[in-house]
Amino acid sequence: MLKVPQQQYIRYLREVEGCGIQEIADRVDVNWRTAKKYADQDDWNEPITKRVGNRPILGPYVDIIDTWLLEDEQLPRKQRHTATRIYHRLQEEYQYQRGKRTVSAYVANRKQQMAIERMDRHERLEHPGGEAQADFGTTYIFKTGELVERKVLTMSFPYSNAAFAFPVPKENTECFLEALKRVFEQAGGVPHKIWFDNLSAAVVSVLDHGERELTDAFSWFCAHYRFEPQFCNPGRGNEKGNVENKVGYGRRNWCVPPPVIETPAQIIDLWEEERPKLLQLPTIPLEIYRLETARLNKYSEWQFESTLYPLPQCKARLPVLLKVKWDEIEVLSADGTYQSLATFPRPYTEKAIPMNWHAIFEGYRKRPRAVMYSTFVKLMPIAVQAFLRVDQAELRKPRILLLLRLLESYTLEEIGEGLVQVPQTDVQHPILLEHVLYAIKHPEFHPEPFAESHTPESLHGQIPQLEDYDRLLGVLMS
Structure with a gap:
């Protein structure tokens, strides 16, 4: 098929210059049938199916993007990839050189196909300078092969759209107050009013007429830093929508665009305008305990x-x-x-999120190439990584199917230990691997070798030569 400029040139020669079919064929150097096809073509609408599956710009990156989006289904909804994050990862990890718009368009279409629900929107509330909103957000990190929960206190200033955050292990009173103190220090001042949820670290109970009974520790904290706490109505998170958006903004690695504001001024300029409206920090910080x-x-x-x-x-x-x-x-x-x-x-207990390896390997079964780009592969034992990430494409799917079957009886750590014990030359023999795994899981059926003390140590490891016995016995070798 001719390229679009050639098609347009043929059309130009026919309609404007009035050339005949053979003359057009000679000038463009094409067969006369091809010249006639485009010279007399009336319908130039592009067929809908023409570009299905044809992505010359993204090319091999499509599998990588699809793998990340599929793996997102195993993660909490609030910490999944955005198009911006995918674009940056492609640049950093796979040297992607094309534009961001192509990636964003593909991700939007792919997410729509995967039926990812959109977040609800709420009306924005106006706040004067010097007021803030604070809220905890939950984020997850990979630590020693596990998905671990972390809490991040975010304080935002709706007037300027500035925000500050501090991570803590839990949402208890000490962590809450310490995080507030740290964000005050980051901001260089204290807001006059701060809006909160009715979190247990600050509120003992909700009284009649909407009044709150505060914890003693939080009351002392408010008195020390001289700010007025305000609390949202139960179930009305949109009353502090600015910080809700900022929590999501931070959770997605600061890739979500900032909320739309009417003024064209930048956040840093508005923050410099708002900063003088804050209360000064106390000379002596409050020790929280x-x-x-x-x-x-x-x-x-x-x-x-x-x-x-x-x-x-x-x-x-x-x-x-x-x-x-x-x-x-x-x-x-x-x-x-x-x-x-x-x-x-302090003895905080990590809240580990168990990995559903069976579901992950089911995804690999459908898309064997995904193991070459998958983030979850990096969390597997080294031996399992080496077993899966092989250059020979024809080896990947059988190995994925083998591990998927073994996961019904063994953990991924046990499989990794078994792969270490199997010689590299025999690693493709599943029966040998299963025997090794069974021995690991059932050591009682594999006692230690019998030890005897009659053989001198100098002879340990030597292989007897049967010819020597024949010579001593006078047996003639034929």
Whole structure:
């Protein structure tokens, strides 16, 4: 098929210059039938099916994008890829040199096909300068092969659209107040009013007429930093929609466009205008902690949140005070001197999200090439990664099917351990791998080799030569 400029030139020669078919064929150097086809063509509408599956610009990147979007279905909805994030990853990891618009168009179309729901929109509320909104957001990170939950407190200023954030392990009182203190320090001042949800770290209960009974720690905090807390009605997150958007903005690696504002001024300029309206920070920062009493057991240990801590320098049964902070616990003497005895990290329990490896491998079964680009492959044991990521395309699908079947009886870690024990020359023999895995999972059926003490150590490892026995016995070799 001729290129579009050639088609247009043939049309020009026919309609404008009035050339005959053979003359057009000679001048364009094409067959006369081809010249006649385009010279006399009346319908120039492009067939709908013409471009189906033909993406010359994205080319091999389509499989990579599809893999990431499919893997997003295994992640929390609020932390999935945006088109911008996909575009940047293609640039950074695969040296993509084309424009962003092509990627965005494809991602939008692909997400629509996958029926991803759009987020609801709410009306924006106007806030004067010097007021803020604060909210916790949940984000997830990969840590030691697990999907781990983290909490991020975000404080936004609707007037300028500026925002500050600080991550903490949990949403308890100490973490909440410490995070607020840190964002005040980042902003260089304290808002006059801050809007919150009715989070338990600040509100004990909602009283009649919408009044709130605050926790003692939060009341002291408000008094120290001199701001007025405001609380949204239950279930009305749109009353602090600016910070809700900012939480999502941060969760998606700061790739979501900022909310639309009527003024063309930039955020940094509006923030410089809003900053003087903040209250000054106190000269002495508030130390955030709570005191608890404890008593050492007979082994000179004390317990906090199901964790035992040793304090061998102290006598057994000794009473102590625990100065509980957001990230550590300081042990003080309870004799009135309040001497610091030791400091320990606070025992936060990681909330790991289990990986559904069976579902992930089902996706690989349908798209074997996906294992070459998949983020989840990097979380697998090294031996499994090497087993899957082979250059020979014809080997990938059988290996994926084998691992998918083995996952019904073994964990991915056990499979990785088994692959390490199988020689590389035999790694393609599934029966051998299954025997190794069975031995790992059922060590009771594989006792240690029999040990005998009669053979001298100097002979260990030597292979006897049967010819020597024949010679000693006088057996003639034929």
